[in-house]
Structures are given as C-alpha cells and as structure tokens.
Amino acid sequence: MTGRERILAVLAGQGADHLPCMPITMTFASDILGAKYLQYVRDHRVMVDAQIKTAELFGFDYVSTISDPTREAADLGANIHWYEDRPPAINEELALLADKSVLSRLQASGPITGRRMEDRIRGIERLRELCGSELLVEGWVEGPCAEAADLRGINRLMMDFSDDPSFVHELFDFTLATAIDFAAAQINAGADLIGVGDAAASLVGPRIYNEFVWPWEKKLVDSIHANGGRVRLHICGNTRRILDGMGTLGCDLVDIDYPVPMDQARAQTGPQQTLAGNLDPVRDVRNGSPETIGQSLAEVLRQAGSRWIVAAGCEIVRDTPHENVRAMTSFAQSHAAHGMIQ
Amino acid sequence: MTDSNELYQAILTGNAKKAHATTQAAIEAGVAPMDLITASMVPAMDQVGRLFEEEEYFVPELLLAGRAMKSAMELLRPLMVASGQKMSARVVIGTVKGDLHDIGKNIVASMLEGSGFEVIDLGADVSPEAFVAAVEQRQPQFVCMSALLTVTMPAMKTTIDALMTAGLRNRVKVLIGGAPVTTEYAREIGADGYSENASTAVGLVRSLLAEA
Ligand code: B12
Numbered sequence: 424m425t426g427r428e429r430i431l432a433v434l435a436g437q438g439a440d441h442l443p444c445m446p447i448t449m450t451f452a453s454d455i456l457g458a459k460y461l462q463y464v465r466d467h468r469v470m471v472d473a474q475i476k477t478a479e480l481f482g483f484d485y486v487s488t489i490s491d492p493t494r495e496a497a498d499l500g501a502n503i504h505w506y507e508d509r510p511p512a513i514n515e516e517l518a519l520l521a522d523k524s525v526l527s528r529l530q531a532s533g534p535i536t537g538r539r540m541e542d543r544i545r546g547i548e549r550l551r552e553l554c555g556s557e558l559l560v561e562g563w564v565e566g567p568c569a570e571a572a573d574l575r576g577i578n579r580l581m582m583d584f585s586d587d588p589s590f591v592h593e594l595f596d597f598t599l600a601t602a603i604d605f606a607a608a609q610i611n612a613g614a615d616l617i618g619v620g621d622a623a624a625s626l627v628g629p630r631i632y633n634e635f636v637w638p639w640e641k642k643l644v645d646s647i648h649a650n651g652g653r654v655r656l657h658i659c660g661n662t663r664r665i666l667d668g669m670g671t672l673g674c675d676l677v678d679i680d681y682p683v684p685m686d687q688a689r690a691q692t693g694p695q696q697t698l699a700g701n702l703d704p705v706r707d708v709r710n711g712s713p714e715t716i717g718q719s720l721a722e723v724l725r726q727a728g729s730r731w732i733v734a735a736g737c738e739i740v741r742d743t744p745h746e747n748v749r750a751m752t753s754f755a756q757s758h759a760a761h762g763m764i765q
Numbered sequence: 766m767t768d769s770n771e772l773y774q775a776i777l778t779g780n781a782k783k784a785h786a787t788t789q790a791a792i793e794a795g796v797a798p799m800d801l802i803t804a805s806m807v808p809a810m811d812q813v814g815r816l817f818e819e820e821e822y823f824v825p826e827l828l829l830a831g832r833a834m835k836s837a838m839e840l841l842r843p844l845m846v847a848s849g850q851k852m853s854a855r856v857v858i859g860t861v862k863g864d865l866h867d868i869g870k871n872i873v874a875s876m877l878e879g880s881g882f883e884v885i886d887l888g889a890d891v892s893p894e895a896f897v898a899a900v901e902q903r904q905p906q907f908v909c910m911s912a913l914l915t916v917t918m919p920a921m922k923t924t925i926d927a928l929m930t931a932g933l934r935n936r937v938k939v940l941i942g943g944a945p946v947t948t949e950y951a952r953e954i955g956a957d958g959y960s961e962n963a964s965t966a967v968g969l970v971r972s973l974l975a976e977a
Contacts, residue, residue, distance in 0.1 A: 504865075509916070512865050578868060581825040582832065585779065626824035626868070664820055705915055705945050740915050 426484030427559040427615065433732060433760050434616075434653060434675045434697050442724075443484040444733040444755035445699060446748065447657075449491070450510065450741040452477040459508045464490045467546030474550065478558055481745075482752040486554060487561035488546045488609075489618055489738075494539040495565050495601050496573040498532040518576035523583075523590055531600060534608040544612045551613030559616060561655065562609030566621025567639035570598035577623055584631050595639045603646045610652040616675070617647050618655045625660030625680075632665040637672070644672045655699070659737040666691040680736030681707070686726035699732040702751075708735050709743040713750035720754040729761040772801060772837060776809035776879070779829025781836040788837040798841040799850060802881050806834060810879030814964025824868060827963070831875030838878060852883035854974055857899045857937075858909040859887035861920035866913035869943060869963070873909065876963040877970065882907075893920070893927035900933045906977070907970060912943040921946075922954040938973050942966060 424432070424440050432439040448455075453463040456473035463469050467488075474486040491510040497503050502514040520526055534540040543563070550560045565573060571594045572580045583591050606617045624636045644654050653675040661682035662669060669677055670692030679688040679700035688698055700723070702708050707719050720733060733755040739748060772791065775784035791801055813830045816822035822830075845852070856877055860870045867889040878884045885903055887895060896908060908928070912918045921941050928934040938957040941950075951959035958973060960966045 509863070515865070515867075578828065578871065581828050581868075584825050585829060628820070628823035628826075631823070631825060664823075709915070742915070 425557045426478075427554075427556050429760070430484050430559045430732070431615070433730065436695065436697070436730060439760040442729070442731065442733050442755040442758045442760045444481075444752045445483065445485050446734045446751060447487065447489060447738040448474075448477050448483075449489060449738055451739045451743060451748075454741050455480060460510060461505060461507050464511060465542070467542045467549060470546050471549045471553065475553060475558075481748050482756065483558075484755075485559035485561055485616075486550050487563065487618065488543045488550070488614075489561070489563040489620070490543070492565055492569065492573055492620065494543055495532075495570055495598075495605060497539045498534075498536060499529065499574065499601070501574065513573050515576040515578065518574060518579070520575040520594070521579070523575075523587070526590070526594060526597065529597065531597070534605045540605055540608075544608050547609050547612040547614050560614050561616045561618055562606065562612075562614030562652075563618040563620060564602045564605045564609070564643075565598070566619045566624065566656075566658075567595045567599045567602060567643060568624045568627075568636045569621045570601060571595055572623040574598065577626075580623070581626065584627070584635055588635075591635055595635065599639045599642055602643050606643070606647050606652060607650045610647070610650050614652065616653045616655050618657055619643060619647075619674075620657045622657070622659050624658050624665065625662050627665070629664050629668070632668055636665075637668045641672055644674055648673070657737075663687065670696055676732065678734065678736070682736075684726070685723050689727055694728070694730070697730045697732065698727050699734040700736045702735040704735040704737050704740050704743075708747055708751070709740050711747060713746050713753075716747055716750040717754055720751065724758065729759075731760075770805070772805040773809045773812075776806065776830055776833045776837070777812055779826060779833050781829075781833040784833040785836040785840065788840045792840060792844065798844045798848075801837070801841060806837065806879050807881055810834060810876050810967075811964065813879075814876055814962070814967065818962060818964060824872070827872050827875075828868075831872060831879070834875055834879040853881050854907060854970070855883045855885065855903065855905040856907040856909055856970065857885045857887065857896065857903060857905040858911070859891035859896065859899075860889035860911045860913075860943075861917050861924060862890060862892045863920060864912050864914050864917035865889050866911070866943070869913065870909075870911035873911065873942065873963045873966050876967050877909075880967045880971075882970065893924040896924050897927050897931045897933065900928060900937055901931070905937060906974070907940060908937045909940045909942070909966070912941070912946060915945050918943075918945060918950065921956070925955055938977075940966065940969060940973075 429439045430443045452473040453460045455477045458469050501519045502517040504512045655676040656674040657678045659680040681703035771787040940958045941956045948959045960969045
C-alpha cells in the first residue's frame with residue numbers, strides 16, 4: 424500500500440497493512456531542509472522540498488501545506504509581523520477588525536490573487552505532481568473561529584461572544600465564506616484532505632461552542648465534502664468539554680491533543696470516528712526517548728482502537744530529536760490497522 | 766452587606782457596567798475602598814478561578830470577569846492613592862521576548878489585580894532589558910513571566926540572568942508560567958516559583974509574601 428492508500432483506507436474504516444503516521448511538521452520540516460522559516464512560508468517550493476524530504480526521511484504517509492495562521496488574514500490586509508526564522512504572526516493590537524464597524528466594508532479576498540493563499544495552492548499542485556499517488560497531500564484552512572480571532576484579535580473575540588452576538592455571527596459568516604473558497608481551490612489543486620485549524624475554539628466552553636462555533640464549522644465541513652474533499656479537524660488544547668460536538672461534525676479525521684485522554688475522546692466521538700494523536704509534543708515526543716514513545720503509543724492504541732492514526736497532539740516542535748520522530752513511524756509500521764467489524 | 770454582594774455578583778457574571786455602577790454607589794455611601802476589595806473583589810476573583818479549574822468557566826468568562834473587576838478598580842485606585850493606602854505588593858508581569866501569547870498572562874494579571882495586588886503589565890514580547898528597566902523604576906516585589914512556546918522559554922532564563930547582571934535579582938521573587946513550563950524548569954533556571962493556572966498563581970504570590 425502507498426501512504427496515500429493507507430490513510431484513505433483507515434479514514435474509510437477499512438484495514439491497512441499498517442497504521443498510518445501523520446505527525447504535523449512545520450518549523451521542524453524547514454530545519455530538516457536547512458531553510459529559514461521565512462522562506463518556507465513565503466515560497467511554496469521551499470515548503471514542498473522540506474515536506475517531501477521530511478516525509479521520506481521519517482517514512483510519513485503524507486505531506487502537508489500547513490504553515491502558519493496568517494495566510495488568509497494577510498490576503499485580507501491584516502498587519503503581519505515577519506520573522507527571519509519563525510512563523511509570522513498577526514499584530515493583535517492593530518487587528519484588521521479592532522474597530523468592529525470595519526467588517527461591513529471589508530472586501531472578501533478570493534484565493535487566487537498572487538499572494539499568500541495562492542502560494543499554498545501552488546504548493547499543493549506541486550506536491551500532487553511530485554508525490555503522485557505515493558503520499559497523501561493535505562491542504563489547510565483556518566477554521567471560522569480561528570480566522571475570526573485572527574481578524575478581530577482573540578482577546579476581543581472572546582468578549583464579543585457576550586457583548587455583541589450578532590457581530591460574531593456576521594464575522595463568522597465572513598470567515599466561513601473565505602474558508603469555503605480557499606478549501607475549494609485547494610481541492611481543485613489536488614489536495615486529498617483539508618485540515619481545518621480551529622484552535623481558538625478550545626478556549627470556549629460548550630455553550631459558546633454549540634451556539635457560535637459548531638454551526639459554522641458544520642457548514643465548512645459539509646461544503647468541503649460537497650466539493651469532493653475530506654476533512655481533518657484540528658482543535659488543539661483542552662477540548663474535553665466540546666468533544667461531543669466535534670464528534671458530530673462528520674469529519675473524516677479528528678485530531679486529539681494531549682490534554683484529552685484518548686479513551687475519553689473515543690467514548691465521546693463514537694466507534695466510527697477516525698482519530699489522530701495524542702502524544703504531548705513537548706513532554707512525550709521532544710523530551711522522551713524512542714522507548715518511552717513506543718510505550719506511550721501502545722497505550723494510546725489500546726485506548727483509541729485501530730480506527731486511529733499515529734500523531735502527536737499538535738506540531739512536532741523544532742528541536743525534537745530525530746530518533747524520537749522515527750520511533751513514531753516505527754511504531755506505526757509495526758502495527759496493522761484492523762478494519763471496523765462491519 | 767448588599768453592596769459588596771452586588772459587586773461580587775457583577776464581577777462573577779462579567780458585568781462591567783454593573784461592577785462600575787455598584788462600586789460608584791458604594792463609594793458614595795462611604796464604603797472604604799479596601800473593604801470593597803477584600804469583601805467582594807477578592808472573593809469574586811477567587812470564585813472565578815475556582816470555576817475555571819472546575820471547567821465551568823472558560824477563557825471568555827475569565828476575560829469578562831477581569832474586565833468587570835478592572836472597571837471597579839479604576840474607581841478605587843485614585844481613592845487609595847489619595848488616602849496613601851498601599852496595595853499588598855507590586856507585581857511586574859509580561860510575556861517574554863518573541864512570544865505573543867498574552868491571554869494567559871492577561872488572566873493572571875487580572876486575578877492578581879483582583880486579589881489586591883498592584884499589577885504593572887508590560888504586555889507581550891517583552892525583552893529582558895524591558896523587564897530590568899521596569900524592576901529598576903517601579904521597584905516591584907514580584908516579576909511574573911509567561912511563555913507559551915518551547916522556543917521562547919529560554920527567554921525566561923535570559924531575563925533572570927539580566928536581572929542578575931543588573932544586580933536586581935535579590936530584590937524580587939521571580940515567578941514563571943505558561944502551558945509548556947514546569948516546576949522542574951523553574952528550578953533549572955533559578956526562578957522562585959511556577960504555577961499551573963491563574964488561581965494557584967495568586968496563592969503562590971500570597972505564600973511567598975507570607976514567607977518574606
Ligand atoms: C491562542 C493561540 C495563539 C494566538 C495567540 C493570541 C494571543 N493574543 O495570545 C496566535 C494565533 C497569535 C498564536 C500564534 C502562534 N502559536 Co499559538 N496557540 C494558541 C492556543 C490556541 C491557545 C493559547 C491560550 O491562550 N491558552 C489559554 C490560556 C488561558 O492558557 P495559558 O496561556 O496556558 O495560561 C494559563 C496558565 O498557563 C497560567 N499562566 C500563564 N502565564 C503565566 C505566568 C505566570 C507567572 C504564572 C504563575 C502562570 C501563568 O495561567 C493561565 C490561566 O490559567 C494554543 C493551543 C491551545 N489550544 O492551547 C496555541 C499554542 C500555544 N501555539 C503554538 C504555536 C506553535 C504558535 C505559533 C508558532 C503558530 C505558528 N506555527 O504560526 C504562533 C507563534 C506566535 C508567537 N510568536 O508568539 C503552540 C505552542 C507549541 C509549543 N509548546 O511550543 C500551541 C500549544 C499550539 C500547539 N499545540 O502547537 N497562537
């Protein structure tokens with residue numbers, strides 16, 4: 424089986440020769456290539472080379488175009504801090520929507536404008552071309568809540584939920600439309616799977632999640648499916664209190680971060696949900712050893728059952744020892760993925 | 766006392782307008798600022814912290830409570846300064862250089878403020894030099910640093926070293942926090958304490974103050 428076939432089989436609830444391995448790498452991959460992270464985020468060719476080199480070196484089953492949260496916001500005109508060797512960040516003080524009234528005048532940006540969103544699309548095309556059907560190609564969009572936080576400033580958004588619910592609804596309509604178009608363009612470019620990063624949602628409780636976040640996430644998931652794509656939902660952090668909702672979005676894959684015990688994630692999302700995770704990127708993966716990583720993964724497998732993909736709860740941090748990352752692939756390669764009993 | 770109960774409720778429910786109005790009314794009725802702080806504000810922020818630990822409250826509720834607390838504090842601070850009353854201790858807080866995550870830091874800052882400490886918030890991406898300058902100029906008893914990225918954690922050590930070089934290290938207690946930080950790390954870099962969340966951070970400051 425190729426990596427792509429292996430992942431697609433497990434997402435479909437079928438068996439595979441072994442478990443797929445899909446750890447998120449960004450700065451880690453850039454370091455593997457020896458590039459500065461600024462080049463990685465600005466030039467898709469650097470990202471593509473780094474992703475392929477990393478996947479080959481460690482035996483991952485996929486390559487991804489996740490890089491930083493600012494692609495959409497940058498194209499919409501947000502003020503971005505650039506760093507030579509770190510991910511760019513949004514200037515929250517000068518957020519595009521620091522003044523709420525700007526929303527009604529804010530021009531939507533299509534994905535193809537020669538800027539940051541298009542760079543990711545070109546990256547997907549190139550990855551598809553170079554990887555053929557060997558590796559799964561993953562696209563990425565900011566989820567409606569995360570993008571709203573990027574545009575408004577996360578500290579402000581957190582209070583808007585109670586101060587001005589109708590503004591939040593309008594804002595989420597805007598960010599949803601951006602995400603739908605960006606995802607569609609990535610599917611067209613050849614992405615097999617679209618990661619939806621909505622980590623800001625991990626900061627709210629079930630009441631706000633159900634009222635404000637879930638309905639918009641659901642529309643995004645449905646739209647990606649209607650356009651022929653698959654969805655990986657990534658809400659890192661402590662999502663224990665919103666997992667019930669996350670499990671009913673119909674995502675093909677749900678990432679679970681380390682603050683959530685995997686058995687609880689399995690119980691709350693049900694036997695049909697494919698899950699990925701959930702080693703602690705710092706304590707387990709960076710600070711651990713190949714032996715402790717093998718033991719931890721065995722325990723996660725026991726709790727998750729085999730509709731599961733080997734990964735850490737979030738990105739592999741850049742100074743992680745290579746043998747520790749290799750231990751994740753070795754574990755995956757030495758365990759068969761059993762299909763669901765139909 | 767109904768006044769203090771109303772302020773307590775206003776902070777707990779994150780109602781800034783009501784917190785402001787009740788505080789104004791209490792001041793006009795002659796209630797001493799320090800009484801409002803100890804009888805309503807501190808217990809309200811304690812309860813907010815408890816509800817967060819129990820996963821009843823989440824970040825939005827914490828930020829709203831913090832804002833309500835601040836709207837009451839704005840009225841009390843000038844009165845306390847005028848009457849020469851001292852807060853129990855002064856704290857300088859910031860997110861370290863290279864790190865823009867400030868939500869946790871903001872929550873710790875407002876919990877400390879709501880617990881009767883004077884808080885000087887330096888913001889995010891604060892250089893070691895800026896921490897040193899603040900310690901020199903403002904003479905705090907505590908320096909609190911927050912970091913959310915493994916790559917910015919070393920900036921906590923750099924800041925402690927800079928305080929050392931400036932000859933200021935012995936004048937302050939240094940506390941650190943943020944999701945990737947641990948007690949072991951605090952020990953390793955020579956900080957005086959670490960705590961996991963905002964309400965235990967308040968407890969930590971209180972206990973270090975009692976020791977001093
Ligand atoms: C919101 C967020 C952002 C926002 C920050 C906005 C802002 N104004 O703060 C934005 C989008 C800008 C952002 C950017 C990035 N982020 Co970010 N972000 C998060 C997120 C989702 C939540 C963090 C948070 O606010 N938690 C809530 C608060 C309340 O918790 P807390 O900060 O831990 O604070 C509590 C305690 O720790 C303690 N505490 C905090 N400080 C202190 C201080 C003292 C003295 C004490 C005693 C206690 C204490 O009390 C607080 C209250 O209880 C987390 C993932 C997650 N879901 O947790 C990732 C996360 C922190 N980010 C991460 C990363 C990698 C990044 C980026 C590099 C992403 C990228 N690739 O582009 C950039 C870096 C930007 C920069 N230079 O700083 C990683 C960090 C991994 C690591 N360990 O190194 C995380 C963990 C995501 C992940 N799993 O990978 N991010």
